[in-house]
Amino acid sequence: MNALVATNRNFKLAARLLGLDSKLEKSLLIPFREIKVECTIPKDDGTLASFVGFRIQHDNARGPMKGGIRYHPEVDPDEVNALAQLMTWKTAVANIPYGGAKGGIGCNPGDLSISELERLTRVFTQKIHDLIGIHADVPAPDMGTGPQTMAWILDEYSKFHGHSPAVVTGKPIDLGGSLGRDAATGRGVLFATEALLNEHGKNIAGQRFVIQGFGNVGSWAARLIGEKGGKIVAVSDISGAIKNSKGIDVPRFSGGDSIDSNSILIEDCDVLIPAALGGVINRENANDIKAKFIIEAANHPTDPEADEILSKKGVVILPDIYANSGGVTVSYFEWVQNIQGFMWDEEKVNNELKTYMTRGFKDVKEMCRTHNCDLRMGAFTLGVNRVARATVLRGWEA
Ligand SMILES: NC(=O)C1=CN([C@@H]2O[C@H](COP(=O)(O)OP(=O)(O)OC[C@H]3O[C@@H](n4cnc5c(N)ncnc54)[C@H](O)[C@@H]3O)[C@@H](O)[C@H]2O)C=CC1
Numbered sequence: 001m002n003a004l005v006a007t008n009r010n011f012k013l014a015a016r017l018l019g020l021d022s023k024l025e026k027s028l029l030i031p032f033r034e035i036k037v038e039c040t041i042p043k044d045d046g047t048l049a050s051f052v053g054f055r056i057q058h059d060n061a062r063g064p065m066k067g068g069i070r071y072h073p074e075v076d077p078d079e080v081n082a083l084a085q086l087m088t089w090k091t092a093v094a095n096i097p098y099g100g101a102k103g104g105i106g107c108n109p110g111d112l113s114i115s116e117l118e119r120l121t122r123v124f125t126q127k128i129h130d131l132i133g134i135h136a137d138v139p140a141p142d143m144g145t146g147p148q149t150m151a152w153i154l155d156e157y158s159k160f161h162g163h164s165p166a167v168v169t170g171k172p173i174d175l176g177g178s179l180g181r182d183a184a185t186g187r188g189v190l191f192a193t194e195a196l197l198n199e200h201g202k203n204i205a206g207q208r209f210v211i212q213g214f215g216n217v218g219s220w221a222a223r224l225i226g227e228k229g230g231k232i233v234a235v236s237d238i239s240g241a242i243k244n245s246k247g248i249d250v251p252r253f254s255g256g257d258s259i260d261s262n263s264i265l266i267e268d269c270d271v272l273i274p275a276a277l278g279g280v281i282n283r284e285n286a287n288d289i290k291a292k293f294i295i296e297a298a299n300h301p302t303d304p305e306a307d308e309i310l311s312k313k314g315v316v317i318l319p320d321i322y323a324n325s326g327g328v329t330v331s332y333f334e335w336v337q338n339i340q341g342f343m344w345d346e347e348k349v350n351n352e353l354k355t356y357m358t359r360g361f362k363d364v365k366e367m368c369r370t371h372n373c374d375l376r377m378g379a380f381t382l383g384v385n386r387v388a389r390a391t392v393l394r395g396w397e398a
C-alpha cells in the first residue's frame with residue numbers, strides 16, 4: 001500500500017476515535033507547505049547530473065517543524081509527505097515543542113563521491129534556505145544522510161543567515177552536535193522495548209531478536225540490546241543477512257550463516273525490529289511472521305493490511321511514532337543546548353531520554369485504555385489530539 005494512503009488511513013481512524021470535527025480533520029491532513037526543487041551538480045568527471053529534492057512541511061501548530069532528510073533512490077513525494085505527517089504525530093507523542101517535516105533527494109548516495117554529495121547537499125540547501133530556520137523548520141539525518149550532511153547544510157545555511165548551529169540537529173559534536181544523538185534512536189528503541197517487555201512480564205535478557213537494517217538505528221539498537229543480554233539471532237543490511245540461533249557477534253556483524261535477506265522478517269524470534277525501509281511488513285509476509293513483538297525502529301515498516309493480520313495472530317506492535325522517537329527527542333535536546341549555548345554531558349542526555357521514553361509509553365497506554373484500542377491507535381490518538389488541541393487554541397483568525 002502507498003505510504004501516504006496508509007498513513008492517512010491511520011490518521012483518519014484516530015480522528016474518528018477522537019470524534020474530531022471533519023473540517024479540523026481535513027486541515028490537519030493537508031501539509032502546510034510542499035517544496036520540490038531541481039538540483040543540478042557537476043560530477044567529478046565534469047558531466048552534469050540532475051536530482052529532485054523535496055522538503056514537505058506538514059504542521060507547525062506545536063512549534064518549528066522538525067524531521068530528517070533522506071538520500072535514497074526510492075524517495076518520492078508521497079512517501080516524503082507520509083513521513084512528514086508521521087513526524088507531526090511523533091513530536092506530539094514525545095511531547096516536544098515541534099511540528100513535523102521531512103525531506104529527501106532521489107539519489108543513490110553510494111553512487112556519488114564525497115565531493116559530489118557535498119555539492120548536492122549545498123545546492124539543495126541554497127534552494128530551501130529561506131524556508132527552513134531555527135524557529136521555522138529544523139532538518140536532521142535520516143536514511144543515507146548523517147552528521148557530515150548536517151555539517152554541509154549548517155555551513156551553507158550560515159552563509160545566508162549567519163552562524164546558525166541550531167538550524168540542523170544530528171551535527172558533528174565539533175559543530176555543536178549533542179553527545180548521545182548518534183546512538184539516540186537505537187537507545188530510544190532499547191527503552192521502548194524494555195517498557196513493552198516489562199509490561200508483559202519479560203526482560204530484554206533471554207529474548208531472541210531479529211533486526212532488519214544495520215545503519216545508524218539498527219546497529220545501535222543491536223549493540224545496546226546485546227549489552228542488556230538480548231540475543232541477536234539474525235541481522236541484515238542491503239548487502240545480505242546472517243543468522244545464528246546461539247547469537248551473533250554484533251560489533252563485528254559476524255558469527256553466523258548467510259541467509260536470504262528477504263527471509264529475515266520471518267525468521268524465528270521473540271522480537272522483530274525492522275530498522276530499514278518502509279512497507280516491508282505487508283500482506284505478502286505477515287502470516288509467516290513468527291515474532292510475538294514487533295518494535296518499529298524504521299518509519300512506517302508495517303502496512304495497515306499487515307497490521308490487521310498480525311493483530312489477529314496476537315502479535316503486539318510498538319508503533320514507529322513512539323518506538324523510534326528517541327532520535328528526534330535528543331535532536332530537541334541538541335537544539336535546546338545550541339540555543340542556550342551550553343553543552344550537556346552524555347549521562348544527562350541519556351537520563352533525560354529515558355524519562356521521555358518512559359513517560360511516552362505511559363501516555364500511549366493511557367490512550368489505549370481510554371479508546372479501547374491497540375498501541376498504534378493509542379499513539380496516533382495521543383499525537384493527533386495534542387496537535388488538534390494546539391491548532392484550536394491558536395485559532396483561524398486571518
Ligand atoms: N537516523 C535516525 O535518527 C532515525 C531514523 N529512523 C528510521 O530508521 C530507519 C533507518 O534509518 P537509519 O539507520 O538512519 O539509516 P541508515 O542509512 O544509517 O541505515 C539504513 C540501513 O538499512 C539497510 N537497508 C537498506 N535497504 C535494505 C534492504 N532492502 N534490506 C535490508 N537492509 C536494508 C542499509 O544497508 C543500512 O544498514 C529509516 O526508516 C529511518 O527513517 C527513524 C527515526 C530516527
Ligand SMILES: O=C(O)CCC(=O)C(=O)O
Pocket residue numbers: 066067068069090138139140141142169170299324325327328329331
Ligand atoms: O532528529 C530529527 O529531527 C528527526 C529524526 C527523523 O527524521 C525521524 O524521527 O524519523
